[in-house]
Amino acid sequence: MVEEKDIKHLEEKAKQIRRLIIEMLAKAGSGHPGGSLSATDLITALYFSVLKHNSKDPKWPDRDRFHMSKGHCCPLWYAVLAESGYFSVDELWTLRQLGSILQGHPDRRTPGIDVASGSLGQGLSVSLGMSLAAKLDKKDYRVYCLLGDGEIQEGNVWEAAMACAHFKSDNICAILDYNGFQIDGKVCEVMNLEPVAAKWKAFGWHTMEIDGHNMKEILSAFDEAKKVKGKPSIIIAHTVKGKGVTFMENVCDFHGRAPTKDEAEKALKELE
């Protein structure tokens, strides 16, 4: 049973992660705040309560794997990695600069990142490969994969979805950040995904739908996924793009635009 104080702790942590995302993007002058903020609660809960990992030993063979398939939201990944101790928080201010360990999209030069991403649609396949390795080596680590809603328009995702079910990869838990927006507008207008849950179900997945900003629901979904046998799980998390900063919420422009200095100040005030 999750205690109230643990939930509070995670919520505070998520707020801190959001602050880091805003600061890092403002400093970089480019990047993707909207989808980083919508998935913050999910990935904060994952890294600080669910994932079996050790920042002092990033290559620990038995660690759980996390892969961010929607690679453009790496500011979120970098913030949780820094907060977890994989590297100094000061590194965050080098985001997107020449020679930085924090590239514009995920790259292996970042401690804690195993496989590059950024070209959408490939991450669930990468996760499947990791899950097969666990089975071959008879290890019980789990594999988590964050997908974007626009991203699942890629055909590769559905090749992977079919294969994860075929190989009975019950050590995989995908997380769909369903914030409803992509670069060109509303997902339902650009290329409708509905019925999303029915699609994953039809592909043979254990499918859960939650409020992606409710820590209790997030933790219980991760917990439920661990108990599922013989099939992969997906958490369809209904989220708000730009969550936590009112003037960014559900504003498509902030998919791929960094906040200005003034906007960042305003955002950080909200996140105090």
Added chain:
Amino acid sequence: MAEMLYQRDVYGKALVELGKKNKDIVVFDADLSGSTRTSFFAKEFPERFFNFGVAEQNMMAAATGLASCGKTVFVSTFAIFAAGRAWDQVRNSVAYSGYNVKIVATHAGISVGPDGASHQALEDIALMQAIPKMNIIVPCDGPQTREAVIACIDIKGAFYIRLGRPKVPTVENKGKFEFGKAQVITKGDDVTIIACGIMVNEALAAAENLAKNGIKVRVINVHTIRPLDNDTILKAACETRGIVICEEHTVIGGLASSVQEVVAENNPVKVLCLGIKNRFGQSGSPSELLKEYNLTSFDIEEAVKKVIS
């Protein structure tokens, strides 16, 4: 008469041999295991073989994930699908992350024969060569296929090994395979023929005929396209009067382009290229097609004569 072997038979057997010694070898295929001969491995080690169905993109990215956990993953399908269909996955997952994913693509080139243009990969080397850090080997025959497959295991990173469909005669007296080191098969100071894959045999046949006319040809088998053996190529450029390059591939972005770059930058000599020139393939028997696309020993002889004329 030289021994005739399917490169893919040799590949399949080599996988089994390697699989026995190395438990970390895993093999992927996309519904072509009978043709690529990964079926040999599947039979012997079913727990380490995964069939991805007709879904090459998923297969390539999954290979990266598996290799990131310490496995060496051999991934096979036809060259047109490995290099073409799944190019983005090969670039952004396989090569960019740089784990031990060894792509062994079969049915490359015009010699695929009757299946026609859609199945004849004539641009796969170019596609792979455009990707940074992708190691590329084009073995010339059966035994060299085995050597290449064994060699790639000990070299970290992504590989693309290109095999053909038909049986090919074994090239004699070429020496031991060394990754990145071209093989000078015949000595000669008049003209150099640089070839890879099945064109090595055609080159040797041409050289033999030319010798009868007193033209001494140096035949070099450039089995490793990347990293290219610049030294051996430049030595030939210095010591002979011209170079004929032959490949069963478009002349853009493959062996011909690479050799020309090295020669043009360092020691320009006359170069003629035999390869596919701005055409798709078509149905026909392999020998008919090699003739149609000017890739026979006769065409090579003519090119050599032109170079020294």
